Amino acid sequence: MGIAERKDRQRADRERRIVAVARVIAESEGWNAVTIRRLADEIEHSQPVLYSHFDNRDAIVAAVALEGFRDINVALREAARGSTGRNAIKNVATAYLGFALRNPALYEAMFILPTELRFAEAGTRPELRAGFEALAAVVTPFCVDVEVATETFWAALHGLVELERSGRIRPGARSERIALIVRTIVVSGK
Amino acid sequence: MGIAERKDRQRADRERRIVAVARVIAESEGWNAVTIRRLADEIEHSQPVLYSHFDNRDAIVAAVALEGFRDINVALREAARGSTGRNAIKNVATAYLGFALRNPALYEAMFILPTELRFAEAGTRPELRAGFEALAAVVTPFCVDVEVATETFWAALHGLVELERSGRIRPGARSERIALIVRTIVVSGK
DNA sequence: TACATTTTCTAGCAACGCTATATTATCTTG
DNA sequence: CAAGATAATATAGCGTTGCTAGAAAATGTA
Numbered sequence: 001m002g003i004a005e006r007k008d009r010q011r012a013d014r015e016r017r018i019v020a021v022a023r024v025i026a027e028s029e030g031w032n033a034v035t036i037r038r039l040a041d042e043i044e045h046s047q048p049v050l051y052s053h054f055d056n057r058d059a060i061v062a063a064v065a066l067e068g069f070r071d072i073n074v075a076l077r078e079a080a081r082g083s084t085g086r087n088a089i090k091n092v093a094t095a096y097l098g099f100a101l102r103n104p105a106l107y108e109a110m111f112i113l114p115t116e117l118r119f120a121e122a123g124t125r126p127e128l129r130a131g132f133e134a135l136a137a138v139v140t141p142f143c144v145d146v147e148v149a150t151e152t153f154w155a156a157l158h159g160l161v162e163l164e165r166s167g168r169i170r171p172g173a174r175s176e177r178i179a180l181i182v183r184t185i186v187v188s189g190k
Numbered sequence: 191m192g193i194a195e196r197k198d199r200q201r202a203d204r205e206r207r208i209v210a211v212a213r214v215i216a217e218s219e220g221w222n223a224v225t226i227r228r229l230a231d232e233i234e235h236s237q238p239v240l241y242s243h244f245d246n247r248d249a250i251v252a253a254v255a256l257e258g259f260r261d262i263n264v265a266l267r268e269a270a271r272g273s274t275g276r277n278a279i280k281n282v283a284t285a286y287l288g289f290a291l292r293n294p295a296l297y298e299a300m301f302i303l304p305t306e307l308r309f310a311e312a313g314t315r316p317e318l319r320a321g322f323e324a325l326a327a328v329v330t331p332f333c334v335d336v337e338v339a340t341e342t343f344w345a346a347l348h349g350l351v352e353l354e355r356s357g358r359i360r361p362g363a364r365s366e367r368i369a370l371i372v373r374t375i376v377v378s379g380k
Numbered sequence: 381t382a383c384a385t386t387t388t389c390t391a392g393c394a395a396c397g398c399t400a401t402a403t404t405a406t407c408t409t410g
Numbered sequence: 411c412a413a414g415a416t417a418a419t420a421t422a423g424c425g426t427t428g429c430t431a432g433a434a435a436a437t438g439t440a
Contacts, residue, residue, distance in 0.1 A: 035395080035396065035397085036396080036397060036398080037395085037396080037397090045419075045420085046419065046420045046421075047397090047398080047399095047420090048398085048399075048419075048420075048421095049418090049419065049420085051397095051398070051399080052418085052419090056397075056398080057396095057397065057398090111352070111356070112302060145366065147360075147363070148363050148366045148367055148370065149370065151353070151359040151360070151363065151367055152346070152350070152367045152370045152371060154349070154353065154359070155346060155349030155350040155352075155353050155359065155367065156342070156345060156346040156349050156371075157349065158348075158349040158352060158353060159344070159345030159346050159347065159348040159349025159350070159352070160342070160345040160349070162301070162345075162348060162349070162352065163341070163344065163345050163348060166301070169341040169344070169345065170337075170341070173337070173338050173341065176335065176338045177338055177341055177342045177345065180338065180339065180342045180374060181342060181346075181374070183374065184370060184371070184373065184374035225426085225427070225428085226427080226428060226429080227426090227427085227428090235388080235389090236388065236389045236390075237389090237428090237429080237430095238388070238389070238390095238429085238430075239387090239388065239389085241428095241429070241430080242387085242388090246428075246429080247427095247428065247429090
């Protein structure tokens with residue numbers, strides 16, 4: 001009897017729709033527009049249905065964030081492919097900023113909004129590690145302490161994103177700043 | 191007739207109290223606990239009084255943020271004093287992280303929460319430039335393009351703060367990461 | 381003392397996240 | 411196939427939020 005399977009599939013479909021709709025609304029109108037009522041309207045169900053999928057609103061944000069971590073991982077590995085050494089670092093850095101600034105709401109869910117997604121802890125989702133390791137991969141050839149170098153690289157990129165996104169540094173000089181960051185890594189270790 | 195002056199003074203006092211209370215609550219219970227009703231209770235007035243001082247809740251957050259920019263400016267200049275060159279950079283970087291992590295809610299108001307405080311624009315408040323220039327001061331001896339170097343330095347520090355604050359990089363290796371950032375600046379230009 | 385003006389408060393709106401409870405649909409069983 | 415049990419969904423509402431219109435009180439002026 002595939003009846004239970006069909007039900008499971010329909011539930012999973014609905015859950016995906018919720019996350020997809022949340023992402024679209026967030027990207028087009030900001031996260032404040034992503035309300036439970038609005039989501040319920042969009043998927044044509046009542047509000048309590050959402051709570052049968054997610055514990056609360058934050059959990060929905062976290063689900064979108066998780067998609068973001070999957071996507072950025074792909075984008076970074078794409079950027080690294082075909083180049084090596086110093087060039088690979090530059091390409092990955094550029095891709096990181098590009099991804100973040102092209103998907104501001106998504107990036108917000110990943111790094112700004114409060115979610116239960118934790119990194120340093122034991123039960124860290126693999127999606128969260130993957131992006132970190134994409135950074136680590138291009139950094140590795142240049143340094144002894146990969147962990148420290150990757151964390152610093154990541155932090156620098158994240159900082160550039162946030163300050164640019166909030167209009168606190170000039171959008172124009174982006175590539176010069178990236179060049180500086182790249183040099184940090186290249187010169188540093190080895 | 192000093193009667194109008196007294197009134198002005200009392201109003202200014204009350205406004206300062208609002209900001210101070212908001213800061214205290216935010217730091218001890220988080221920004222979600224800073225509601226208009228709560229603030230009104232604390233200053234022993236009704237809610238509409240708050241709106242005679244500030245346009246909306248965000249404006250109160252912005253006022254706290256402005257205090258933060260004044261404070262961090264002092265902290266950074268304090269840290270720079272007495273040391274020169276590479277040491278000055280390290281001290282300032284350490285002070286920056288220390289300040290941010292000791293005053294998480296304040297830092298949140300300055301950089302995370304949505305406010306109307308803009309940097310790049312014409313009417314930028316001097317408080318917002320001051321901190322940037324404190325960073326620029328220690329960076330200047332080492333680079334040709336001060337603006338780019340300072341922006342990058344700042345971004346790196348901000349990124350370290352945010353990733354550490356959200357538990358995404360190890361708190362332990364902080365000084366190693368700072369050392370890496372310092373090397374970026376020192377090696378880069380000149 | 382009576383009036384005018386400014387300041388403050390009371391009371392309430394609309395929207396929010398979330399949930400207890402009623403209702404409907406679905407499956408199981410006599 | 412109808413009746414009862416079970417699971418899924420909807421209705422309606424609670425408490426809280428930011429914010430505001432209009433009543434009330436305090437203050438200054440004559």
